Amino acid sequence: MSTPRPGAPQPRWRLTIAQTGAIVVGFLTAAAGIVSGHPDVVVMGLPLLALAAWAWDRRPRAMAGEQATDAAAAAPVHYALTADRAAREHTLGYRVRLETAPGVEAVQLRVLELGVRPRLHVLAASPERPIDVRGRVPAPHSGPQRIVTADWRLVAAGAALLTDVSAPIGVDRTIEPAFVPITALPLPARLTGLTGSHDSSRPGDGGDFHDIDRFRPGDRLRRIDWKATARLARDPGELYVRRTRAQADATIFVIVDSADDLGESVDTWELFDPVRSGTTSLDIARSAASAIAAGYLHRGDRVALADLAVPGRVARPGAGTRHLDRVLRAIAATQPVGAARVTRRPPLVTPGAGVFLLSTFLDDHPMSAALQFAAAGHRVVAVDVLPPGRTDELTTARRIAHRLVMMDRENRMAALRRGGVDVLVWGLERGDPERDARLLALARPRNPALAAAR
Known part of the structure; x- marks a missing residue:
């Protein structure tokens, strides 16, 4: 069982309001009897004081069989709060376990799920049978989040004594996003590696047919094309070889804009509600980034991860399962x-790398970064992760404000297209035919000149 940290403040017992009132009435009655010289009036106040003293003397002091000199053992309750490591059927299980000292008669337990769903339990307590409360919490979002928070108050001496509400304890979990690796892989304008799974413009081994050229020193004899030699040779001893394309890999930068997290319900944009918000932009961004990274790494390419809002969140280019x-x-x-902590300097990108920038594009910063990458010669794919908004709960004024914000956003998306940035809308569903068709179109070379520039 988990216990309070040594030196942490322990729960303090106090009399209830009824018992405090009884003490006040008892003192006033006894004082009135003494002043008036009536012993019978004094006797009437003594039972109230005696009951309060009896209740205070019965307050629990420590767990059974433990010494009160230990700060943890002196606590009248030991506790543990645990939750599942992974979500099952979009839910997480949790368990609150309390072991109470002798004399604790009941526990008022409050469990707060996802920060918005309180559950209050009033449970009988005994040292022989610990309190064990289990439940399941929906896991509607991916990423790090506070799953459950619990606090409690102890009851003793026939509800005459209560403790203060304990400090809350909670469990944080990081929910992994669900994704399917993409198979249609848009390639950057220039392939950089010396080996890989993509055909480059350089002649070499392993790729598709490149051309037929005269034999030069360094060419392998097995590359000689005798039919082409018989057809094209003009001088004695002139040989022709069949050349193939060399294999190369691509370097891809996946850049996530974590400045905001906006849900389907526009009414929750100002004050986030994990239950009412629906799927959020970062839910989509995590799923999309995972699918993009897994797709390229499964093909043997190099992938880097960066955060447009936080420069410290970065994973350098790498390949392989561990990466x-x-x-x-x-x-x-x-x-x-x-938005207050967003940096205005885009991350450094390896020359010739492809860039996937995932953002809601509700401000100019991600648009400027994408245009800057495109101007530097990178092939940029702007992935729109803003979910379709529900405005039925908005007032008329807020609905008009939302429409103006979306008009500005459409202007930014148009500026991206004019700047040579490919735009890809990543929908809520994992199997999105429009998105898959767009990825297939982006995976094709845009023109012969671009394909030759590799």
């Missing part, structure tokens, strides 16, 4: 930082 696990953990741990 995929590292990137997925970093994506799952992404949480909103608020």
Whole structure:
């Protein structure tokens, strides 16, 4: 069982309001009897004082069989709050277990699920049978979050004594997003690696047919194309070889904008409600970033992760299974930082890398960063992760304000397209035909000149 930390303030017993009133009435009655010289009046106040003293003497002091010299053992309750490590069927189980000292008769337990769903339990207590409360919490969102918080108050001496409400304890969990790795992979304008799964413009081994050229020193004899030699040779000893494209890999930067986290319900944009908000923009961003990173890493490419709002959140370019696990953990741990803490300097990107920028594009910062990357020669895909908004709960004034904000956002998306940035809308569903068709279109070379520039 978990116990309070040594030196932490322990719960203090106090009399209830009824008992405090009884003490006041008892003292006043006894004082009135003494002043008036009537002993019978004094006797009438003594039972109230005696009952209060009896109740105070019965207050629990420590757990059974433990010495009160230990700060943890002196506590009248030992506690533990645990929750599942992973979500099952979109829910997480939790368990609150309390062991009380002799004399504690009941516990008022309050459990707060997801910060918005309080549950109050009044349970009988005994040292022989610990209190064990179990429940399940919905897990509607991915990322780090406070799953459950609990606090309690102890009752003793026939409800004459209560403790103060304990300090709350909670359990935090990081929920991994659900995703399916993408298979249509838009490639950057230039492939940088010397080996990989993509055909580059350089001649080499392993790729598709490149061209037929004269034999030069360094060419392998098995590359000689005798039919082409018989057809094209003009001088004795002239040979022609069949050349193939070299294999190369791509470097991809996945950049997540964690400045805000906006849900489907526009009414919760100002004050976040995890239950009413529906799917949020960071839910979509985590799922999209995981799908993009897993798709490229499964093909052997190099992937880096960066946060547009927090420069310290970064995973350098890498490949392999261990790097995929590292990137997925970093994506799952992404949480909103608020517009006040957003940095205005975009992250550094490796020359020639492709960039996926995931944002709601509700302000100019992500748009400016995407245009800056495109101007530097990177192929940029702006992934729109803002969920469709529900405005039925808004007032007329707030509905008009939302419409103006969305008009500004459409202007930014149009500016991205004019600046050579590809725009991809990532929907709520994992199987989105429009998104898949858009990815297939982006995976094709945009023009022969761009394909040759690799």
